[in-house]
Amino acid sequence: MTQPTPAIVPQSAVRRLPRVALWLFCAAYVLPGLFGREPWKGNEFTAFGHMLALAEGASDWFNPSVWGQAPELDALLPYWLGAWAIQIAPSWLSAGFAVRIPFAGLLGLTLASTWHGVYYLALSPQAQPVPFAFGGEAQPKDYARTIADGAVLALIACLGLTLLSHEASPILMQLAFVSFAFYGVAALPYHPRYSFSALSTGLLGLCLSGAPSFAVLMAIGSGFLCLLDRQSTSHQTGRQHALWLLLMGLAVAALATLLDVWQWRLMPLHNDWQEWRSLLRLVAWFTWPAWPLAVWTLWRWRRQWTSLHWSRHLVLPMWFTALTLTTAMVTRSSEQTLLLALPSFATLAAFALPTLRRSVAALIDWFTLLFFSGCAFIIWVIWIAMQTGWPAQPAANVERLFPGFQPSFGWVAFIVALAATAVWIWLVTWRTAKHRQALWKSMVLPAGGAALCWLLLLTLWLPLLDFARSYKPWVQQIQGVMAKQEAYEARTGCLLSYGLDVGQMTAFHYHGGFDIKSIETTSNEQQSTCPWLLVDNDLRPELASVVRLHEWNRVRTIRRPSDNNEDVTLYHRRHP
Known part of the structure; x- marks a missing residue:
């Protein structure tokens, strides 16, 4: 028999996060960076070059190239999507802005898919809290909804998601399709038809967005887990799910071969401790603050994933995380590959919430409060220095680092930044009051702080960032x-x-x-x-x-x- 769950949660602790509040969190994170800027140098502008060439008829749709140079990733769908956006956009809309619109939708799809995937994982019997002798324990759907809310907040809070998820590049499309496939596997025992559709879309989308080998490995590994799952489905159903996933893996391989999009640009494992240390540092800051909570989850729920009767709500995100981390170790673009691990990291982090001690939750709150409040304060001080010349040292630093930059004042950006700061102050006041029951409370300040700082950067500092990062x-x-x-x-x-x-x-x-x-x-x-x-x-x-x-x-x-x-x-x- 499986060991008792470590989650002891009363019904009062699964109070629903208001949908308007969750949507505002997501909107405050997704929308900044969509307006008022040019495409930025690096992955975004390189991808934009191929999209523009396709839209202007200067490139072959099945063999994208521009000025004789093929894209870094053997991807098709991201460039097609950007080219279609340019072609259907009205003449008064710039090509750079038109491209960002569908990719902002992909970021929204990532957040929605993560929520639904975690919701169905939290519905599994092994993930449910301990039943009380006289009732009063959290109801399954309320508990699952609360855990899913916490997962989305944890995903928004991840530092590594900030920049790469707001660039119109193939890696953002891969992130959306990974999260979509994650949702498909998670919901298989509950809605097989919808899950198969999501899995097909996710795996085929990964194939067309430059990660066919990753999609095949994901399909085979997920099928193997379905075959071994004895808790959520019957043996016959598990075999059917595993067979279907295997067929999907074969279909992805066939499509990748037909379109000639296979790529094996792997490196041998590092043999230098300095390189390993750099990689570990990258993982540590990129997945912060999800990774400490994920480690806590693995420890507190260890009996649920180390026994023969393992729990899918732990093993499934563990598999996605392990696959992505392993891939990051043997690729040159470790930072981009790590982006694909964030939904599964956020999932594991969310299952730490029912087991957190009050002292740990307080530590998270205070650290988050000091860190993001300090960042917001610095952003405001430097903006004031750019506008007024005081304080003198920050103004001099900006002038030295960005010669030729002329600060400008925008009322809309200023009002939005001021309103966001006021909301942050209200959120801190709310969190430090006696609202200690909801499970998602420990993720409110990390997610709110990440959204606040990103919004301030893309309003107050947008002219400076556009000057520095655009051509x-x-x-x-x-x-x-x-x-x-x-x-x-x-x-x-x-x-x-x-x-x-x-x-x-x-x-x-x-x-x-x-x-x-x-x-x-x-x-x-x-x-x-x-x-x-x-x-x-x-x-x-x-x-x-x-x-x-x-x-x-x-x-x-x-x-x-x-x-x-x-x-x-x-x-x-x-x-x-």
């Missing part, structure tokens, strides 16, 4: 240099590049309107019609081997205002 100021700076040259207006259309990556080339095409061409893939005849040449400064010594230098005048070397590692040198073609 638009850099393109405008280079256009200003071009404007001083002879015949700029008449000959500005074509621009040759040497050593620039996809994101940088896309920036000059999108922000500057240039017909940009890579010098490595352009014929001599086509090169002769371009009046401008832009060269990565590190490759200047090699330039003589690819162009006739006597045909070009060096204009100047231009440094990107917020990044010393993106110096480029501009050349202008000499008149014949």
Whole structure:
């Protein structure tokens, strides 16, 4: 027989978190970053380049490439989704904003899928609290709803979710499909038809978004767990579920082979302690504050997952977590891969809530209060310094780090930030009052603090962040240099590049309107019609081997205002 559950929960402790409050938490987290900014450098702008090329008909839909460069991930669906968004968007909507809309929906889908997955896991008999002798224990559905609320709050609170989940890139689509597949496996004993639909969508979506091998492993491992599950389903039903998951794994493998999207870019395990320590540090901050609660869950519920009659509400998220962490150890993009582990980490963290001691809950509250209040205070102080010049030191630091940045004041951003800060103060006051019964109470301040700081950054600091992370100021700076040259207006259309990556080339095409061409893939005849040449400064010594230098005048070397590692040198073609 299984050991008694460690959860002792009265009905009074499963008071429902108001739906409006939960929706506001999610909206305050999802919406900031959607408005008022350009695509940011890195994964987002590189992906945006491929989406824009597809939308403009400059790339093959089944073999995406731009300027002769294939995407880093052999993905199709993320680029298709972005291209479709650009094509159907009205003319007054910028392509960058149009792309972010469906990806914001994917983040919302991640939160919703995590909630429903945890809800069905918490409904399982092994996850239910201890029944009281005279009644009064938490009712199953109320208990499951409360645990699911706590899981969503724990997911929002994870530090690693903040930036990557707000970028229109393939990794966000993978996160949405992982959470969708997680929901499908979790709900199998309760709604097989809906679960099979969710699993099919999740696994096939993962295949098309650049993770076919991950999808196959997920299907096989989840099927094996269904086969061994004796508590939630009968033996025959478990076999049927396992067989269906195996077939889905085969279907994913066949589709990946047909579309040629397999990729095995694995590295051997690290043999250097410094690399392992860096990876452990990354995991520690990326999954904070979910990982300490997840460890506490594994300890307090240890009898439910170490015995032969294990509990699916623990083993299933453990399997998803183990698969993702293992993958992160053998890939170069560890940070992106770890993003896929956050829904399962949040699930394990949520099951710690019924077992937390009051002293531990108080420690979480005080640490969260001090940490996020301090972060919010720093954000406000630096914003005031940018606007007024006082305090002098933060203002000087901003000017030194971001030369050329001109602060601007926006009433809408200011009012939203002020309202969010007021809500945070109210939330802290509410939490420190005598509201000690609801299980989700320990996750309110972490989730609220994470949403507050992200919202403040994307309102008060949005002009600064956009200046630092977008390419638009850099393109405008280079256009200003071009404007001083002879015949700029008449000959500005074509621009040759040497050593620039996809994101940088896309920036000059999108922000500057240039017909940009890579010098490595352009014929001599086509090169002769371009009046401008832009060269990565590190490759200047090699330039003589690819162009006739006597045909070009060096204009100047231009440094990107917020990044010393993106110096480029501009050349202008000499008149014949």
